[in-house]
Amino acid sequence: MLRYTALRLGIFAACLVLVTGLSWVGLIPAGIGESQPFWLVALAILISAPLSYVLLRRQREAMSEQVIDGVGRAKRRLRANQTMEDGPEDRPRDVATGRG
Secondary structure (H helix, E strand, O other): OHHHHHHHHHHHHHHHHHHHHHHHHOOOOOOOHHHHHHHHHHHHHHHHHHHHHHHOHHHHHHHHHHHHHHHHHHHHHHHHHHHOOOOHHHOOOOOOOOOO
């Protein structure tokens, strides 16, 4: 999961550098007034999102398999815990009387 996140951040950083460079040379508008940083970050997000979706398909599928496996293990543990028989020490006690 960490690898996928790092790759997504890398693609975003590359897009941010690209749009900043294109803005610096004047090929894309720099924004209006003080909006340049917001404009460049928003444009980098819009470009990097579909790129990540296409380029990181294998990593995303591997990460989802890990998540599914983890959820399956948690469900099996929960089911096993629910089927265990309660012993006398596991029964709730009546707090007011001190009796079980």
